[in-house]
Amino acid sequence: MTTISQALGEARHRLQATSPSPAVDASILLCHVLGCSPSHLIAWPDNQLSPHQAMQFEEILQQRVDGKPVAYITGEREFWSLSLKVTSDVLIPRPETETLVEFVLEKFSSSPALTVADLGTGSGAIACALAAERPAWNIIATDSSTEALDIARHNASLHKLENIRFVHGQWLEPLTGLDLDLIISNPPYIAFDDPHLVQGDVRFEPEAALASGKQGMDAITHLARQAGQHLKAGGWLIVEHGYDQQQLVYDCFQQAGFENIVQLTDLAGQPRVTAGQHGKSGYAR
Numbered sequence: 001m002t003t004i005s006q007a008l009g010e011a012r013h014r015l016q017a018t019s020p021s022p023a024v025d026a027s028i029l030l031c032h033v034l035g036c037s038p039s040h041l042i043a044w045p046d047n048q049l050s051p052h053q054a055m056q057f058e059e060i061l062q063q064r065v066d067g068k069p070v071a072y073i074t075g076e077r078e079f080w081s082l083s084l085k086v087t088s089d090v091l092i093p094r095p096e097t098e099t100l101v102e103f104v105l106e107k108f109s110s111s112p113a114l115t116v117a118d119l120g121t122g123s124g125a126i127a128c129a130l131a132a133e134r135p136a137w138n139i140i141a142t143d144s145s146t147e148a149l150d151i152a153r154h155n156a157s158l159h160k161l162e163n164i165r166f167v168h169g170q171w172l173e174p175l176t177g178l179d180l181d182l183i184i185s186n187p188p189y190i191a192f193d194d195p196h197l198v199q200g201d202v203r204f205e206p207e208a209a210l211a212s213g214k215q216g217m218d219a220i221t222h223l224a225r226q227a228g229q230h231l232k233a234g235g236w237l238i239v240e241h242g243y244d245q246q247q248l249v250y251d252c253f254q255q256a257g258f259e260n261i262v263q264l265t266d267l268a269g270q271p272r273v274t275a276g277q278h279g280k281s282g283y284a285r
């Protein structure tokens with residue numbers, strides 16, 4: 001028979017070689033099997049696992065030892081205090097994307113009923129966070145992957161968010177005819193030959209959600225060039241990007257005619273978000 005503390009100790013040891021966070025991983029995986037909270041593991045270290053639980057734990061521990069991301073094993077990840085379903089069809093929501101959400105909520109806090117698009121929504125993390133915080137906004141979430149849209153839809157209904165419409169299509173293409181206040185995206189922005197793509201958790205994630213051309217700028221450039229056609233005068237384009245793309249994104253927004261460009265760093269102090277205003281006059285806010 002194995003106790004909680006023995007199971008955790010052995011798991012930590014086995015994860016040391018392949019995971020950057022062996023203790024946290026071991027705890028999350030054991031909680032997943034036992035259906036308990038991390039504090040339960042601390043309170044009851046001598047409780048025994050049933051043979052079935054021990055077998056299940058061994059199975060998912062081995063998946064993690066083989067490199068599979070914890071979120072894909074448990075099928076969920078927390079984003080903006082919402083527990084979201086994730087599968088290998090979508091990018092695992094990251095804390096740096098909360099910088100983008102926070103910026104949007106602060107900048108447009110007093111605005112009533114805005115029409116907002118989240119392009120390449122993936123798990124729906126950005127759309128769901130905004131919908132939960134701003135129930136009066138009309139949010140349109142798009143993705144070119146129908147599998148991703150199914151997950152995003154599931155997450156919206158899980159949290160009873162009724163102000164998001166999901167539309168299938170590539171970037172701005174499904175938005176024809178709409179006049180938007182905000183276009184938001186966490187697009188793919190990694191250079192296609194970046195060594196990170198074949199390392200760690202990232203190698204299990206959908207490449208289409210990560211890589212975008214030689215400099216990682218293809219999707220962002222496309223969005224900057226096209227967004228104006230779908231934004232109201234004075235509307236905003238807001239994108240997440242790589243820590244080393246600050247200048248490239250600034251130049252790209254400027255060339256596309258955006259004004260009042262703002263750039264932000266994430267909680268780790270890395271440049272991460274750029275916002276620009278579509279420069280037609282006559283838009284009072």
Ligand code: GLN
Nearest residue numbers: 186187188189190209210
């Ligand atoms: N920030 C992510 C990473 O570095 C990339 C996310 C993205 O391409 N949108 O892994």
